[in-house]
Amino acid sequence: MKYALITGASRGIGRAIAIKMAQEGYAVVINYLNNHEAAQQTLEQIVAEGGNAELLQFDVAQPEAIEQAVADWQQRHPDDYIDVLVNNAGIRRDNLMVFMQNDEWESVVNTSLNGFFHLTRRLLKDMITHRHGRVINISSVSGLKGMAGQVNYSAAKAALIGATKALAQEVAARKVTVNAVAPGFIESDMTGDLNQDELKKLVPMKRFGKAEEVAALVAFLASDGAAYITGEAIAITGGL
Numbered sequence: 001m002k003y004a005l006i007t008g009a010s011r012g013i014g015r016a017i018a019i020k021m022a023q024e025g026y027a028v029v030i031n032y033l034n035n036h037e038a039a040q041q042t043l044e045q046i047v048a049e050g051g052n053a054e055l056l057q058f059d060v061a062q063p064e065a066i067e068q069a070v071a072d073w074q075q076r077h078p079d080d081y082i083d084v085l086v087n088n089a090g091i092r093r094d095n096l097m098v099f100m101q102n103d104e105w106e107s108v109v110n111t112s113l114n115g116f117f118h119l120t121r122r123l124l125k126d127m128i129t130h131r132h133g134r135v136i137n138i139s140s141v142s143g144l145k146g147m148a149g150q151v152n153y154s155a156a157k158a159a160l161i162g163a164t165k166a167l168a169q170e171v172a173a174r175k176v177t178v179n180a181v182a183p184g185f186i187e188s189d190m191t192g193d194l195n196q197d198e199l200k201k202l203v204p205m206k207r208f209g210k211a212e213e214v215a216a217l218v219a220f221l222a223s224d225g226a227a228y229i230t231g232e233a234i235a236i237t238g239g240l
Helices: 012-023 036-048 063-076 102-130 141-145 151-174 196-200 211-222
Strands: 003-006 027-032 052-057 082-087 133-138 176-183 233-236
Touching (some): 003 012, 012 027, 012 211, 027 036, 082 211, 102 133, 102 176, 133 211, 176 211
Parallel strands (some): 003 082, 082 133
């Protein structure tokens, strides 16, 4: 059984990725922070479709919580390892930089960037040992071009792309690929507060993307068909 761990998988893009990976035959480890009900709904949908899934609650912004959760999982699965890691968890705390508070900066960076570091480092050794693994980091168009009011989010997501390109070079010889996906405006809980009618005018395709479209790209990058793709940041933005 191949295992895929998706962080922030209780809803939105994370949920879509979890469901898609289960459809591709992976046993899915659904990470979430607080919303147990939503995480349980993700699990139940996967199981109802004949897939395998389990919940793993921890805060990606807390290194000690990551260590404990992964150790507990490994104790329950002594003969298995996480073959695919999707670093999807992220939060927005938008504000103009001149007004931005320390906690608005730190919470966003801790979740998107530091969470990637601590969790990926913890799982990477097993991928290297087994000479097979996929690390897929969910960045953002904000990390490619920057967004006013999102200096914290843009910084974290841009750094994630840089880390992707560097780590890819470190582990390529061990048949571990590392790629980033940079979604634009996607219909999800995270974009629910945005003015969609106005923002759609900026997108050449004149619509927001669907979480399932991002999930399809992630599933391809996790597949054997993408074995020669590494160190890339692939935008999925409708031409934005």
